[in-house]
Amino acid sequence: MRTRGGFNLEINYILPAILILIAAFIVYTYNRLIGLRNTADTAYANIDTLLQKRFDLVPNLVNTVKGYMKHERKLLEEITKARTDWMKASTIQENAGADDIATKALKTLFAVSENYPDLKANQNFMMLQEELVGLENKIAYARQRYNRTILILNMVIQKVPSNLVAQLFKFKTREFFEVESDQVRSVPNVDIQGGDNQ
């Protein structure tokens, strides 16, 4: 009687304790996943807004530059094409691809502009350059933030035991916003060095 009673008592405590622990773990992991997903959504929206801002400046830039840069038609076409690509893009990969092309082309454009003193003295161009270089930096930071969030999100979704919770609530891993030009991000400057990374 006594031992059975003692045994029952232990079961009475241990089983609920384990259940509570499991429930707490599920709640914690679920909330963490939701938090990460929301951060990722915000970060992605941030990239999108910034890309929008940059591509909005492209027609203005092309118009300003056209009169001065007679020999760089291909470069200007490339920038315009990146804009059209981006407007049609629906996946992360397509967005990143357009972003990558524009980043590289703009870098080259600003490097080449050194050869056009008249253009460099143009007030409108100077303003556009400052704005676009600023935007380049912001886009790079937004990408970095998005990718870091995705790194953690994917880790939580894939690692044991949090992957069980992720599967239970059907959380999906996400793609990184990858661009080649990020490898030269360490020096966020309009610099000819950027062209080496092809």
Added chain:
Amino acid sequence: MDPIYSRIASNKRRTFFFFLLYAVLFAVIGYLVGIYMGEPIIGFILAALVFIVIFLISYFGGRGVVTSMAGAREVTKQQEPFLYNTVEGLSIAAGKPMPKIYIIESEVPNAFAAGRNPEKAIIAVTRGLMNRLNRQELEGVIAHEMAHIANYDVLLATVAVVLAGTIVFLGVIARRMIFFGGMGRSRSSKGGHGQLIAIAIMIVIGILAPIFAQLLKFAISRQREYLADATAADFTGYPEGLASALEKITDMQVPKSSIENSALNGLYIVNPAIGLKSANRAAVLFSTHPPAAERIKRLRAM
């Protein structure tokens, strides 16, 4: 991610203890002044009222107090596009709202951040900082300030500055009370009494000043500076930018510059008083910031 949350929690705890200590000190001052006035309880109540007022001012208006003490003025994107873009970029990297930007018209390069939370934060830089640093260096400095904002370091730093400033201000008042009170009231019958109170307050403040200096040190700790440096390097992905900025800034601090202010010194990325004391080993021991050379070494080792 999680260590950052625990760091924020520990910063909030420190803020609470800082206030607690401050409240206790105020109660003691009030009680002492009350004894001289013959009514310890009234002194105590007065001190409590003063404390509440100062608390509210430093919590809700600390940003304004700090910027006006520093002689900083707010600038718009149109006025300073380069600075604005840099700050906006790093606010994106930190995932925090865009802080307000202030400029201090001084050729001595330096910068600080203030505010009670990331939503109400400001970053102030001197004209000299913008003129003498290149883009990567400026990014490093702004990233360091953004790290302070993201880690909630700014709340305690801002509050500490206002409280320290209050003590300095009280000291000035006390001195004036002795000087003018003593002269003007020498003929009235109550003159002696008033003078006694003033002397008492002076003595109390004289004793408390070094204690508050210690509190400031406690609030703006060296560990936070190292952490902010590391976080900044993480934001920009380029520790050398901040390292070389620290080198330049440290070299360019001059003794008794216009930005030097005993209440504000601890807030700046590099203590403006460093130009004065760099040769003094004791200055390093008692400084709120770790020596710049050590910070630069750590950044370059990343």
